[in-house]
Amino acid sequence: MTLPIATITPVTTPLTGEVTLPGSKSVTNRALLVAGLARGTSRLSGILRSDDTRYMMTALRAMGVEITETDETTVSVTGTGALRPASEPLFLGNAGTAMRFLTAAVALVDGTTVLTGDEHMQKRPIAPLLDTLRAIGVDATAPTGCPPVTVHGTGRFQPGEIEVSGTLSSQYISAIMMLAAMGDAPTRIRIGGGKIGAVGYLHITAAVMRAFGAQVDFPSDAEITIQPTDYTATDYAIEPDASAATYLWAAEALTGGRIDIGTAPEDMNQPDAKAHAIIAAFPDMPPEIHGAQMQDAIPTLAVLAAFNNTLVRFTGIENLRVKECDRIAAVHQGLTRIDPDLASVEGDDLIVHARPDLAGKTRDCLIDSHADHRIAMSFALAALRIHGVKIEDPDCVSKTFPAYWHVLRSLGVEVEITR
Template sequence: MSSDNTISLVPPAGPLIGSVTLPGSKSITNRALLLAALADGQSRLTGALKSDDTMHMAEALRRMGVGIEEPDDTTYMVTGTGGLTVPDGPLFLGNAGTAMRFLTAVSVLAHGTVVLTGDAYMQTRPIQALVDALAHAGVTITATNGSPPVRIEGAGRLDVKRFEIDGQLSSQFVSALLMLAACGEEPIEVRLTGNEIGARGYIDITLACMRAFGAEAVQVAKQTWRVSPGGYTAGDIVIEPDASAATYLWAMEALTSGHIALGNQALTQPDAAAYPLIRSFPQMPRSINGSQMQDAVPTLAVLAAFNEWPVRFTGVANLRVKECDRLQALHAGLNAISPGLATLENDDLIIDARPQLAGTRVGTLVETHGDHRMAMSFALAGLRVGGVLIRDPGCVAKTFPGYWDTLVSLGVELV
């Protein structure tokens, strides 16, 4: 590393070959932590992710009366009492979107005032749609200018019949309401307005996690679920590896003609759909709809820079409201590497493939905006192009703390 705040890769001379143990899924870990916390009894979560995001979730739950122990690097022992207590002060959640959205909903189960806040990035991320959905159902809740901090006046119980929310805005909003609904006094319907569901695969993950902890949710219409009351039952769950993390390793294979063994466990998360697209490199499709695998789009976009022909990414407007405006960050970073490499047309991202960049050297600093996916994705460019300097490499701790060590283990030199 050239400094504590930047990192650059030396493009490897040959293929990357090795074996890597992926971190656990962030999406499943944070759902499982929450549902185990809401159950009465002890649950064991194995294969879990230990990262900034899951640390924020676990610490917040501890402060709300949940017993959480960590006997090893991939296990949580969670002891819940079937409810949550009011914390002794505001809960700081960093930039952990799942923790913020999920806790915003379930904080209504505490009896008293709960304040959720986060870092500067979090305080620009939209949450008003979830706040409105809860408010319309009778919850006393406010947000600051449509973003965190969020203040919830919890009633200690949930006595509503229906939640309604636009399913296009964020699957995390929908998941938050579904998980809360199982804690109701009577059956609760969760109904999605609008014509589309953003990242439907993550809602499926939520429903699977709910079933694993004993809750029943039945789809009664195209965009409506009826969730039975009764809460959650403690149990043991094995968390699968993180598919979003896997996309970086798959891309490393593609860019270097390498072979990186990741184990044979099947991945059910939406970003696993990126695998055949990455395997098609350097002849990726000319158009890719990223709406159902949004966290894989930065990986695919950087890979597309070295494709044989241009690639247009559609259905990616929601990338603007992630940890940063990822469309703008990808546009700026790719054009810093080679002017004109990326173009934005409204919310479509077009990559003007330039395989001739491979083997060249640039002297450019890529701003990550503290976004782990920007750092990990632009590291991929550094496998083909020298002199790509990445700002704030430590931000990968959000979901993949061992990312840079993984690259070193595969033979990549970091400077």
């Protein structure tokens, strides 16, 4: 099958304008699930409309949750405090949050649930989450260690003390946290190794849970406690997506522009908002960037680093290997297609060998997006400064930022998509 290709014409003037950001994917899918588990009707405003959130809504509806779409960014979610068995497998595309969160949540179904996804999802590991679920009495299996997953739910699980590795994806831990509030006794999650990795994402989970009446505490760096409160329906506003904002902040930095996104980075609670300070330092970004607390921003920062004055090493990014694709490998591949010496990999560290002289040059190359929205959107930034950079499968941005190409055009960027 021949995939569409996006060709971006480099800009010669600063990008300026106003942009309305989509809602946060991370917050939207957490809020949809928690609202679906709550008793009563919740109103969610500012939601993201994307592939990932549509998969979550479709799955919840299949399990008896009523979701009414009021307008493009507002939905009403009516739950009964329980989930019903779905009549067929839940297909979740390549939506990692939906797959991981629902794999835990369907323990509350009194019956068998199969969760599956597309070819990319079926390569994404989920075995560590299943190990944790089995430790609390949930019958969950995945023969390959990746989806499809089969969960034989009983409508309950065994709360108590759970130990998980601090090296796990934060999404696994968030999945257990959201399930734990539905228990009949307190749950304490202890982090093996003494420290939570991407703790910022866990605080997002806790904030959503608390908004719906849950009691979540972090007594130490290695411990989370959740009380058996269940969830109470409420009205909840979802903040704009900080990961999407990183592309616009980087476009400002690369072109000397000024793009008003209507939200200050310090008003965002998402971990990726931390990327703003690093982007603001361009073209003198720090020599080492530890990415554990802003994982989805790393592709953006890596492409920006290609135009930095000095080399940048990205550390703490090993979890990028199990995202929609192996993002360390994909970013390295894309940068070296622009120039063979532009990047290297040492273990799980990505080193970008800055080449500010590339701006204005021509490098005829096709960037393989690996069907990963963040790879496609990040390398579009390189095309703002380098002639000849084309992006394969640009439609994959629909996963989290469906209007991305339209937004670039609204700022004066010439984007041609051939099919």
